[in-house]
Amino acid sequence: MSICTKMESQSVEQARGRGKNKRVWHANEDIALVSALIEVCNTGWKADNGTFKTSYTSVIEKIMESKFAGCGLKATAYIESRLKTLKKQYNAISDMLKTSGFEWNDNLKCAVCEKDDIWNDWLKSHPDAKGLRNKSFPHYEELTHVFGKDRANGEGSQAPEDTIEAMDNRDENNEDVNM
Template sequence: MDTALLAVLVENSNNGDHAQNGWKPHVYNACIKHVKDTCNVDITKENITGRIKTFDKQYEIITKMLAQSGFGWDWVKNMVSVDSHEVWSQYVEANKDTRAYRNKVVLNWESINTIYSKDHATGAGARTGVECVQEPQDNPLLEKLLRCL
């Protein structure tokens, strides 16, 4: 269910429908429909809001850890990796709420990071990583620039 929910949130985030004070109302309806169609699960706006709070908390905790020396992201195991037990112990001592993240699997980290990243571009010119590597299609400005090279 989280994967289906996050797919809609990423799409709408890329469309500029995610403001600092929350999501535009139509996003909740799109999430409800997509989760129902994809997972055959009925959810409400309250369910979505609860999951969003969880994603936000995960983003804040994991991002702070990844900013520290000795921490990284293991894309195979979908969890935070730590250079040593000593690094982990020192960090947890200063940040008690992170203890559960030592072996916590976060399957949708890429989507969560895309949505909550502070430097994530929004608006008319925003593109996802996939869009950046796709062939240009009907983009006269880009075609003109490429001819000049």
């Protein structure tokens, strides 16, 4: 029996129903998954607009199967779910690090917050961050290349009045040229 098959048989509950058919991902599987995700990004499965092309998880499934033969890591059942979790955690940590009171500890590979009141206030408006305080997230830097450009960050945005003013200035400049 392969190591992965043994780990999977120990980590998947047989109970059925919502939230009962869970799989525990091990560190070596997460490393391979993030590596496969980066490989998929680098080989053209990520569109210019930041979204992935259809069936990219099937490609990841094949990569994972080549690394862990016989694991049974199916795209729909396990990989999509794990990617969703990693993206949610990445986004929560990314948002934390843009806020005063949070910083990245490169030795521990985690977002840290020294003050309980800042952390508690953060959790009120960011429930996805629950459990991430001082929790190691070793793939943050790699996932920045994958998920970092998927979110609007406000750069380059303008208020409506600024847009109107820019259009008026452009029209005035064109009138000067036409005269």
